[in-house]
Amino acid sequence: MGCQMNEYDSEYLSSRLNEMGFAPVDAPEKADVVLINTCTVREKADQKAFSLLGRVSRLKLRQPGMILGLAGCLAQKEGNRLFKRFPQLDFIIGPRELGNIGTVLDDVSTCRKKRAAISLDHSPLTSFTRPLRNGKITAYISIMQGCNNFCAYCIVPYVRGREISRPPEDIVAEARQLIANGTKEITLLGQNVNSYLWNEDKNHDFSALLHELNALKGLLRLRFTTSHPKDLTDDLIHCFTKLDKLCPHIHLPFQAGANKVLRRMKRGYTREHYMTLVKRLREVVPDIAITSDVMVGFPGESRNDFEQTLDLVDKIQFDSLFSFKYSDRKGTLASYMKNKVSEEEKASRLSVLQNLQDAITLKKNRSLENRELPVLIEGYSKKNTQLMGRTGSNKIVNLTLNTIYIGCIVNVYIHKGHLHSLSGRPLDFGRSLIT
Numbered sequence: 001m002g003c004q005m006n007e008y009d010s011e012y013l014s015s016r017l018n019e020m021g022f023a024p025v026d027a028p029e030k031a032d033v034v035l036i037n038t039c040t041v042r043e044k045a046d047q048k049a050f051s052l053l054g055r056v057s058r059l060k061l062r063q064p065g066m067i068l069g070l071a072g073c074l075a076q077k078e079g080n081r082l083f084k085r086f087p088q089l090d091f092i093i094g095p096r097e098l099g100n101i102g103t104v105l106d107d108v109s110t111c112r113k114k115r116a117a118i119s120l121d122h123s124p125l126t127s128f129t130r131p132l133r134n135g136k137i138t139a140y141i142s143i144m145q146g147c148n149n150f151c152a153y154c155i156v157p158y159v160r161g162r163e164i165s166r167p168p169e170d171i172v173a174e175a176r177q178l179i180a181n182g183t184k185e186i187t188l189l190g191q192n193v194n195s196y197l198w199n200e201d202k203n204h205d206f207s208a209l210l211h212e213l214n215a216l217k218g219l220l221r222l223r224f225t226t227s228h229p230k231d232l233t234d235d236l237i238h239c240f241t242k243l244d245k246l247c248p249h250i251h252l253p254f255q256a257g258a259n260k261v262l263r264r265m266k267r268g269y270t271r272e273h274y275m276t277l278v279k280r281l282r283e284v285v286p287d288i289a290i291t292s293d294v295m296v297g298f299p300g301e302s303r304n305d306f307e308q309t310l311d312l313v314d315k316i317q318f319d320s321l322f323s324f325k326y327s328d329r330k331g332t333l334a335s336y337m338k339n340k341v342s343e344e345e346k347a348s349r350l351s352v353l354q355n356l357q358d359a360i361t362l363k364k365n366r367s368l369e370n371r372e373l374p375v376l377i378e379g380y381s382k383k384n385t386q387l388m389g390r391t392g393s394n395k396i397v398n399l400t401l402n403t404i405y406i407g408c409i410v411n412v413y414i415h416k417g418h419l420h421s422l423s424g425r426p427l428d429f430g431r432s433l434i435t
Contacts, residue, residue, distance in 0.1 A: 003039070004225065005189055007248055009098060010037045013071060013200035016101050028056055033067045033105065038074035040159060043327040049074050055410040057088040060345060069093065071101075072282045076118050076159040077330075083114055095160050097146065120146075126218055136380045137407050139183045143171050143209065144190040149228065151255075152266045152337075153298065155329040156191050158247035165196050168204055168212060173214055184407050185221035185376055186213070193224050207235045214243040220409055221376060221392070225251045226293075230268040232277050240285045247392040248285050249319075252277070253293035257309030261301050266333070271312060278316050289319040294352040295345030296353060297326045299337035306349050319364055319393065322356045325350055358419060365395065365417030372427060373397070375412045377405050388421075396421040 013035060014024065025031050034056050038049040053070060060066045069091045070082060090108045093101060096332050097117040104117050120212050146161040147154070176188055189211075190196060197206035198204035229252060229265045239246055254274050262270060268327075294313070296306060313321070325346040328335040337350055341349075346435055375397045381388040387401045389412075397412055398421055405426075412424040 001280065004140055004187070006037055006039050007143065009072060009095065009140050010157070011140075012098060013037060013101055013362060014207060017105075019116060020102055020105070028059055031062065032067065033069070034060075034102075035069045036070055038070060040073040040077050040155060040329070042162070042324060043329075045253065048423075049371050053086055053089070057086050061297075064376055066363075067091075069105075069108075071095075071098065072260060073155070073159040076120075077155065080116050080346065085281055089114070091115040092118060094120070095243050096120050096409050127344040134183070136178075136183055137376070138187070139178045139186040140187050141171060141174050142166070142189045143193065144196050144266065148195075149192060149193040149268065152264060152331075152333040153295070153329065155332055158331055160191065162191065163195065165198050168198055168209055172212060172216070175216055175219070177215060177220040178315065184219065185223065188222070190222040190224075193225070194227045194233075196219045200354070207233070207239055210236075210239050210243060210246060210294035214245045219245055222246050223249065223394070227252050228268075229254065229277055230276050235279070237281055240288065241283075247394065248287055248395045249289040251291045251292070251293075251393065253297055254312065255293060256298060256301070256305070257294075258305035261305050262297050264300060264337070265298060271308070271334035273312055274314070275316065280297040287393070289395070290316070291320045291322070291394070292318050292322075294320045294353070295324055295326045296349040297341035299326070299334055299341065300339040301326075301341055310353065310356060313353065313355065313360070317360050317364070318357065319395075320361050321353075322352050323350060323357065362417070362419050366418070367417070368414045368422060369394070369417050371414050372411050373414055374422075375399075375424070376409050377401065379406055391422075397424050398422070399424045401425060401426050 017033070017035070022033060028034050036052055036056065038048065039045040056068060060068050065340060067090050071087060071093045072095060075082065075092035079092070082092055091104055091114060093104055094117065097104070097119060099122065100117055104115050107113070107115050140402055144163060144165040146163045147156045148163040150157050174434055178186060194206050196206040196209060209223070210222065213219070214347055222243070227250060232252065255265060255267060259270050278290060281290065293307060296309070326341070373391045375389040375391055377389040379388065380386070381398045386398045387406065388396055388398050388402065390396055397414070399412060401410070411427040413427055414422050414424045416423040
């Protein structure tokens with residue numbers, strides 16, 4: 001989720017800078033302004049951001065006219081301390097202040113004074129034009145920001161603020177603009193996307209928003225992430241059968257398979273409730289793809305607790321997992337907990353978990369061999385030798401196809417399932433092309 005939200009925020013910043021007369025360059029040393037957008041969900045993200053900031057700070061020593069800024073969650077978390085650690089830094093701007101990037105940049109360039117814009121009192125970003133994304137087949141729309149859950153390990157409520165939703169008409173307007181620019185698939189984003197609610201009105205909840213967006217002409221596919229199990233309602237589950245553009249895929253983090261750990265995490269549901277939700281989803285949509293987040297080594301997690309996580313993964317058979325080691329986030333409840341699991345043990349558990357999930361994912365992908373699936377063609381593959389697209393279940397498919405079909409849904413015969421992707425060939429376009 002973090003990377004998708006950051007991609008959306010980066011796109012917003014790029015658009016605003018473009019409106020101010022700036023144009024992107026291909027290397028920092030060519031830039032008048034270098035703005036680093038950051039995540040701080042896990043310690044590794046902090047380390048990468050600090051490393052990049054250090055490299056650009058050294059570059060600025062040779063080019064003192066450059067303006068250097070840090071945006072996003074790390075800027076919010078660290079605040080003014082960053083100026084002491086990185087004297088070359090000109091400004092910091094938090095997630096709720098991104099709409100003020102023009103004012104901040106004007107202040108810095110005019111007065112040459114350091115500026116910290118890190119208030120959490122502002123509303124989420126409003127709609128914006130995205131000239132840099134014309135013709136982009138898939139796009140994100142942030143429909144809300146912040147979180148009210150305060151899970152014991154999570155820093156999001158502290159760096160993105162409390163939960164606040166955007167007006168539905170604002171979201172629809174942004175979707176229309178994307179579609180007019182060539183977008184065919186939209187993914188709705190939120191730290192807890194299925195708790196979306198406008199003005200406390202049940203007629204403007206998340207299911208209602210999905211219905212409204214599903215009706216937009218020119219849109220081929222609709223997705224959303226990330227969902228919280230405690231807010232997955234029966235009404236939302238039935239949207240998968242009622243809405244023809246809503247893809248049969250849900251990302252539903254479970255984080256741990258032991259109730260004892262879930263209670264300490266303050267997740268608000270039990271193992272049994274989570275498994276009931278999965279059962280209900282598969283009753284309504286038998287072929288739905290379910291992906292999830294899980295961490296290992298939460299403070300106090302015993303070997304038996306970890307075995308329960310493995311058991312849950314084995315029973316549910318996720319299509320894929322984002323798995324990671326627990327790391328302290330300063331200021332969260334978990335950071336003060338005792339009985340921390342050693343790094344060696346966390347690494348060992350993560351390896352076991354990932355090996356189990358890799359076997360499940362490969363088996364699932366191979367089960368799609370010799371099947372015909374609709375695939376939205378997005379562009380070139382990573383190796384740039386073929387085109388790639390995604391199934392409704394969000395699986396990557398690589399195939400040889402003329403570029404004129406980018407942005408179309410074509411029926412594809414899957415001849416090989418790999419661990420991270422599928423290989424296929426297009427079928428007769430006379431019966432399989434959707435634009």
